[in-house]
Amino acid sequence: MSKRVGITITEHILSRQRENPEATGAFTNLLHELIVAAKVISREVNKAGLVDILGGTGQINVQEEAVQKLDVFANRVIIERMRHVGQLCCMGSEELADPIEIPAAYPKGNYILLFDPLDGSSNIDVNVSIGTIFGIYKKISEDKAKDFLLCDLLQPGYKQVAAGYFIYGSSTIMVYTTGDGVHGFTLYPSVGEFLLSHDNIRIPSKGKIYSVNEGNYPYWDEKTRALVDYFKGMGKESSKPYTSRYVGSLVADFHRNLLKGGIFMYPADRKDPRKPSGKLRLMVEANPLAMVVQQAGGYASDGRGPILKIDPKDLHQRVPLYIGSKEDVELAESFLSGRISSLSPSR
Numbered sequence: 001m002s003k004r005v006g007i008t009i010t011e012h013i014l015s016r017q018r019e020n021p022e023a024t025g026a027f028t029n030l031l032h033e034l035i036v037a038a039k040v041i042s043r044e045v046n047k048a049g050l051v052d053i054l055g056g057t058g059q060i061n062v063q064e065e066a067v068q069k070l071d072v073f074a075n076r077v078i079i080e081r082m083r084h085v086g087q088l089c090c091m092g093s094e095e096l097a098d099p100i101e102i103p104a105a106y107p108k109g110n111y112i113l114l115f116d117p118l119d120g121s122s123n124i125d126v127n128v129s130i131g132t133i134f135g136i137y138k139k140i141s142e143d144k145a146k147d148f149l150l151c152d153l154l155q156p157g158y159k160q161v162a163a164g165y166f167i168y169g170s171s172t173i174m175v176y177t178t179g180d181g182v183h184g185f186t187l188y189p190s191v192g193e194f195l196l197s198h199d200n201i202r203i204p205s206k207g208k209i210y211s212v213n214e215g216n217y218p219y220w221d222e223k224t225r226a227l228v229d230y231f232k233g234m235g236k237e238s239s240k241p242y243t244s245r246y247v248g249s250l251v252a253d254f255h256r257n258l259l260k261g262g263i264f265m266y267p268a269d270r271k272d273p274r275k276p277s278g279k280l281r282l283m284v285e286a287n288p289l290a291m292v293v294q295q296a297g298g299y300a301s302d303g304r305g306p307i308l309k310i311d312p313k314d315l316h317q318r319v320p321l322y323i324g325s326k327e328d329v330e331l332a333e334s335f336l337s338g339r340i341s342s343l344s345p346s347r
């Protein structure tokens with residue numbers, strides 16, 4: 001066990017800051033405030049069954065998804081806490097159509113925060129783990145007359161300076177990377193501190209788990225079906241069957257595969273003509289998790305190539321997602337590109 005297990009997230013971030021001679025403390029300040037926001041969200045999520053904040057608000061968000069009260073709460077907590085930190089020039093939320101400006105009264109900074117405030121919210125009422133996903137970029141625009149430009153928000157994922165997620169489950173865990181490995185911290189509720197519990201997470205190069213919503217099988221193309229049939233040990237290219245695990249909450253499915261190995265897939269499908277690339281969002285879901293998994297030795301693809309190299313066109317664009325153990329994701333690319341000719345069953 002690493003000698004560092006048990007140190008606080010604050011000490012972990014500060015030790016990183018001390019190792020970086022150019023560090024000004026701005027990033028440390030930004031991450032610290034995000035952690036406070038997550039603690040507030042965690043408290044509400046963990047008592048959701050006890051107070052009347054369950055159920056929908058009757059509103060629909062920019063993704064045309066029923067908005068749960070905790071979604072609204074989490075979105076508001078993050079925006080209100082982060083906008084006065086003085087380290088951001090703007091934000092982007094999965095819940096809001098437009099970029100979030102920092103009010104004139106507040107100091108601005110040179111970072112951009114993109115986030116999904118409460119992913120998996122359809123699981124809130126049934127007590128399944130849900131999460132907050134975030135990616136942080138440096139400002140690139142130089143127009144002095146503007147706090148930010150759209151190009152600051154629409155950067156490819158490899159430009160992220162940090163990314164991670166909070167998973168609100170049997171315990172609240174924060175997993176993040178600043179480009180120097182992936183580390184997990186578990187919230188010690190009675191102390192109110194995140195303590196290092198998973199030092200330098202590495203994902204197995206090949207797993208035994210596949211995660212996909214097989215209810216969408218009728219809406220997939222032939223190559224996608226062949227790929228999933230392979231993981232099931234069926235079809236022309238048979239293999240030893242993998243185990244199927246699917247929670248329906250991206251952060252929960254991703255976190256399990258990160259620790260145990262395996263592949264999570266949300267393929268393009270014909271289910272909704274408005275969402276031909278599937279359901280998941282590039283900027284606030286795929287890119288942050290792609291940075292985490294790559295830093296842990298894994299890989300994330302849209303089926304053709306690296307998620308992190310996609311040039312974004314829209315803040316809310318959707319993307320097919322294949323993410324997890326490197327060998328499994330590369331195999332998925334082989335099926336989806338048609339490169340697969342024949343695989344020995346022993347593979």
Ligand code: P6P
Pocket residue numbers: 119120121122213248249250251279280
């Ligand atoms: P489906 C939750 O709404 C979410 O955005 C992700 O957390 C999850 O992976 C996905 O949708 C589940 O979608 O279509 O399988 O229910």
